[in-house]
Amino acid sequence: MSLDQTDRRILTVLQKQGRISNAELAERVNLSQSACHRRVHRLEKDGYIKDYVALLDPRKLNVPTTVFVEITLSGQADEVLDAFEKAVSRIPDVLECHLMAGTADYILKVVAENTDDFARIHRQHLARLPGVAQMQSSFALRTVFKTTALPV
Amino acid sequence: MSLDQTDRRILTVLQKQGRISNAELAERVNLSQSACHRRVHRLEKDGYIKDYVALLDPRKLNVPTTVFVEITLSGQADEVLDAFEKAVSRIPDVLECHLMAGTADYILKVVAENTDDFARIHRQHLARLPGVAQMQSSFALRTVFKTTALPV
């Protein structure tokens, strides 16, 4: 089951305007309301669309600072990884966690109010993560751009 | 102008369910529809809520691979940075671009179908970026978790 051009247009629009009405979406992709509705429904049911969310402004919410944290664990045993992942997933300031190939084992994307606040997060959460051998934090000076829209 | 507890509850809900109706949201945060509506409107107008979007499944869309690319430029002059940022912002496979403190100048988050596809992106786009002195790509083996929800 794959996507035709119309499906892709629908996804392209929804990736930018998740709250658009079916009526307007139909118009935008040149379909009748009913046909458009069926397609969107299918895209949701089949898992192409995972969620509809509101994106907030990090500055307004006082977390303008992004920090990438590279972490090396002390071992590669499954229990070590599991424990680490479980613990890290409970930290609300960590937005992403990726298991990496190469030097570092994990990369985290963390948001903070400022460097002091990151120090708090570090002390309070990161420093307490289990199985960590090494940790290196890199601060972003400025986010040039950021999108949730995948290429479709 | 700041946020009280109710505003935060509203934002918390909308960060997870961006398409919830005002009626249901009002119920969830224990407000009348009118009061809730007024608050959401204000949060949008004041820029706390930037956008409503649909989040798609990277696997379903055939971009299951995330790559972090660290880039060092050949110089720090404004024109070099501007030219680089302008060029990189036109690559649809690049979802994020951060100007960094420390060793590397920039970190990009790139999505690809697989390593071969990343090779194409590299050859076709990344290798052609202006002012690049050095580039190091790190592949994610697995995304442990990922959220767009800021801590509020």
Added chain:
DNA sequence: ACATATAGCGAAAGCTCCTTGCGCGTTTGA
């Protein structure tokens, strides 16, 4: 060629939801 499945359009019913206005209580600040 024919049956089946797929996907489209149009229309309409019904309903939910947005939006607004008003009066009330509480807080703010002069």
Added chain:
DNA sequence: TCAAACGCGCAAGGAGCTTTCGCTATATGT
């Protein structure tokens, strides 16, 4: 202490939307 500002709940109108149904056309495959 009193007036103004702010925020809430209630109620209701009316718009706009979702969702379904029947019919048609095109593609699939036997």
